Amino acid sequence: MFSRAVKPVVTVAIQNGAKNFSTSPEMLFKVMVAGAAGGIGQPLSLLLKQNPLVSNLALYDLAPVTPGVAVDLSHMDTPAKVEGFQGADKLDSAVKGADVVVIPAGVPRKPGMTRDDLFNTNASIVRDLAECVARNSPKAIVAIITNPVNSMVPIASEVLKKAGVYDPNRVLGVTTLDVVRACSFIGTINGVDPRSVSIPVIGGHSGVTIIPLLSQANPKPKISDQGKIEALTKRIQEAGTEVVKAKAGGGSATLSMAWAGARLTNAILRGLNGESNVVECAYVKSDLTEATYFANPLVFGKGGVAKNLGYGKLNAYEQALLKAAIPELKKNIAVGEKFVNK
Numbered sequence: 001m002f003s004r005a006v007k008p009v010v011t012v013a014i015q016n017g018a019k020n021f022s023t024s025p026e027m028l029f030k031v032m033v034a035g036a037a038g039g040i041g042q043p044l045s046l047l048l049k050q051n052p053l054v055s056n057l058a059l060y061d062l063a064p065v066t067p068g069v070a071v072d073l074s075h076m077d078t079p080a081k082v083e084g085f086q087g088a089d090k091l092d093s094a095v096k097g098a099d100v101v102v103i104p105a106g107v108p109r110k111p112g113m114t115r116d117d118l119f120n121t122n123a124s125i126v127r128d129l130a131e132c133v134a135r136n137s138p139k140a141i142v143a144i145i146t147n148p149v150n151s152m153v154p155i156a157s158e159v160l161k162k163a164g165v166y167d168p169n170r171v172l173g174v175t176t177l178d179v180v181r182a183c184s185f186i187g188t189i190n191g192v193d194p195r196s197v198s199i200p201v202i203g204g205h206s207g208v209t210i211i212p213l214l215s216q217a218n219p220k221p222k223i224s225d226q227g228k229i230e231a232l233t234k235r236i237q238e239a240g241t242e243v244v245k246a247k248a249g250g251g252s253a254t255l256s257m258a259w260a261g262a263r264l265t266n267a268i269l270r271g272l273n274g275e276s277n278v279v280e281c282a283y284v285k286s287d288l289t290e291a292t293y294f295a296n297p298l299v300f301g302k303g304g305v306a307k308n309l310g311y312g313k314l315n316a317y318e319q320a321l322l323k324a325a326i327p328e329l330k331k332n333i334a335v336g337e338k339f340v341n342k
């Protein structure tokens with residue numbers, strides 16, 4: 001049975017996707033990965049096994065290879081204790097005591113599909129996982145990677161609401177890959193290290209709902225004309241499809257997603273650990289726009305989302321992008337809520 005470890009204060013360096021930084025971990029946390037044997041789940045678990053804030057890594061999946069993935073990772077000479085949980089009858093034990101539940105369980109796209117085409121298969125997977133969180137670890141922070149993210153977060157939220165344990169600060173949709181891509185593309189354009197780039201990407205995680213705020217990028221992309229700004233925006237919005245096409249039927253982004261997922265999980269853990277000024281974008285319950293869930297920069301703290309930083313000033317082009325995104329987001333949210341409340 002898991003019990004949370006408390007470690008003496010030491011200074012360690014953590015590789016956080018974009019940035020190197022130091023922290024003093026006092027608390028260590030249990031992270032559960034649902035879908036841990038998959039294309040995202042395996043490299044995500046590999047990255048989480050290296051995180052000094054993780055004491056216990058629970059790897060849950062339906063796939064028969066799951067116990068083997070856990071044994072494989074357990075041989076890494078890092079402190080996190082790894083346990084594998086294969087099959088639905090092991091789900092409750094996997095979730096029990098989890099501080100963070102990361103969900104990349106579900107089917108990915110093939111060429112020609114939209115993320116919404118995954119709804120019918122993935123909705124019940126996320127619903128069942130959220131029910132398990134409500135039963136076993138209602139205070140866990142739930143980070144949902146499974147697509148369509150715009151609808152999956154409302155599903156998990158409605159399930160937790162029904163169970164009477166919903167805390168909007170603890171349920172997030174993972175949009176970090178959009179930020180990672182924007183930083184990567186701007187880094188290339190500007191000829192700088194992409195780790196030195198920061199940019200908010202707001203809205204949601206599909207097509208027109210992905211809104212990179214290039215006007216707020218630091219440094220700004222070295223592009224003079226509006227046509228090129230629009231082309232870069234489009235590339236970020238369609239980057240998932242770029243990978244789906246390149247993999248030609250072999251799935252969607254897995255490695256860059258694992259990197260992005262590890263980055264967001266690390267931000268969540270740093271917040272839980274009491275570090276201040278930990279900021280990442282994620283898709284959460286929101287009253288900033290007419291869409292009741294919305295992604296933008298958030299401060300993470302001991303209870304998950306500590307502060308919503310909003311999205312600042314948009315230029316005319318970005319305002320038009322936002323206008324186009326809202327009806328789509330509202331539709332995606334309604335579909336998710338209806339699935340639980342039908």
Ligand SMILES: NC(=O)C1=CN([C@@H]2O[C@H](COP(=O)(O)OP(=O)(O)OC[C@H]3O[C@@H](n4cnc5c(N)ncnc54)[C@H](O)[C@@H]3O)[C@@H](O)[C@H]2O)C=CC1
Binds near residue numbers: 036104145147257
């Ligand atoms: N939020 C984002 O930015 C991104 C989201 N995704 C999404 O992540 C999801 C996973 O993608 P991949 O890892 O490439 O797929 P995959 O098919 O390689 O892996 C999915 C894993 O989930 C497992 N699984 C299925 N049903 C399950 C259940 N009920 N409980 C536990 N595990 C279950 C499968 O056995 C498999 O191991 C997809 O829905 C994909 O669209 C992918 C890339 C980026």
Ligand SMILES: O=C([O-])CC(=O)C(=O)O
Binds near residue numbers: 108115253
């Ligand atoms: O495009 C997909 O289906 C997977 C995904 O969400 C992404 O890569 O952004």
